[in-house]
Amino acid sequence: MIFPRIKKMIKAVTARLVLAVKFLPREIRAAFLIMGVEAAGRSMLSPRRLISLYFHCSDPMLPQGCFVECGVARGGSLAIMSFASAGKRSVWGFDSFEGMPQLTEEDKSDGEEWVGYRCSGPDGLREAQRTLKSFHAAGDWVKLVRGWFEDTLPPAVAGLAPIAVLRLDNDWYESTRFCLETLYASVAEGGLVIIDDYHTFIGCKTAVDEFRQKRGITSPMITTESCSEAYWRKLV
Numbered sequence: 001m002i003f004p005r006i007k008k009m010i011k012a013v014t015a016r017l018v019l020a021v022k023f024l025p026r027e028i029r030a031a032f033l034i035m036g037v038e039a040a041g042r043s044m045l046s047p048r049r050l051i052s053l054y055f056h057c058s059d060p061m062l063p064q065g066c067f068v069e070c071g072v073a074r075g076g077s078l079a080i081m082s083f084a085s086a087g088k089r090s091v092w093g094f095d096s097f098e099g100m101p102q103l104t105e106e107d108k109s110d111g112e113e114w115v116g117y118r119c120s121g122p123d124g125l126r127e128a129q130r131t132l133k134s135f136h137a138a139g140d141w142v143k144l145v146r147g148w149f150e151d152t153l154p155p156a157v158a159g160l161a162p163i164a165v166l167r168l169d170n171d172w173y174e175s176t177r178f179c180l181e182t183l184y185a186s187v188a189e190g191g192l193v194i195i196d197d198y199h200t201f202i203g204c205k206t207a208v209d210e211f212r213q214k215r216g217i218t219s220p221m222i223t224t225e226s227c228s229e230a231y232w233r234k235l236v
Ligand SMILES: C[S@@+](CC[C@H](N)C(=O)[O-])C[C@H]1O[C@@H](n2cnc3c(N)ncnc32)[C@H](O)[C@@H]1O
Pocket: 042, 043, 044, 045, 070, 071, 072, 073, 074, 075, 076, 077, 078, 094, 095, 096, 097, 098, 099, 100, 101, 118, 119, 120, 147, 148, 149, 150, 169, 170, 171, 175
C-alpha cells in the first residue's frame, strides 16, 4: 500500500527537520526522534519500548556511568540512548552486524526462523552510523564496536566501567548469558539492566533467570512490555 509508506516518509522527514531545531524543549525533540526512528524503520523496538528507553536514560537519579547496548542492528535504540545522554555520557554499541548467530540447546529452537537474519540490513555498521547521523544523535561520545561479543567485550570491559544503563538486545541464550557474565560487574549501583527479549525468547529468559539466581539478585524484574522487555535495577 502506497499511502502508509508515504505517511511514514513524511513522518521521518518531519522528525529530521524538527531535530535540527536545537532550541526546542528536549522532550519535544525526543518525541520527534522516536517518531522518526519508528517511521524510518531504524529500530525493531516498539514505540512503547523506545519511549521507555528515553525516560530510563534521562532519569536524573541514574548513577554516573556510560550507556551500553549489545545488539545495535540499524541503531535506532542506540540513537535514543545517545540523544538522552546529551553528549554527557559515553555511549557504546556492540554488534557483529553479521546476522543472528546459531541457537544453542537452551534456546529450544525458539527463534530458529531468525538465524542468519541481518537485523542491521546488508550495510551493517554503516546503517547504524547513518541512523545516528540522520537523527542528529551522532557525536564523539558514541562508539560503535563491530564483532562477536565473545571477541569484542573482554578487551573493552575495563574501559566501560561504570555502566549506568546496560541494554541487552541479542535475543538468544548464549549471547545474553555471555553479556551478563562479562558486563554485570561493571554496572554501577542503581544502574539499570534492560533485557529486550525477556518475554520474547525462551533462551533469553533462561539465561537471565539462571544468572539472577546464581548471583542471588532479588531486585524485582519490571516488565516494560508484556510480549518482550523487562529490566531490573542493580542494588548492591
Ligand atoms: C534484534 S537485533 C537488535 C535490535 C536493535 N537494538 C534495534 O534498535 O532495532 C539483535 C542484534 O544482536 C546481534 N547479536 C546477537 N548475538 C550476537 C553476538 N553473539 N555477537 C554480536 N552481535 C550479536 C545481531 O547481529 C543483531 O543485530
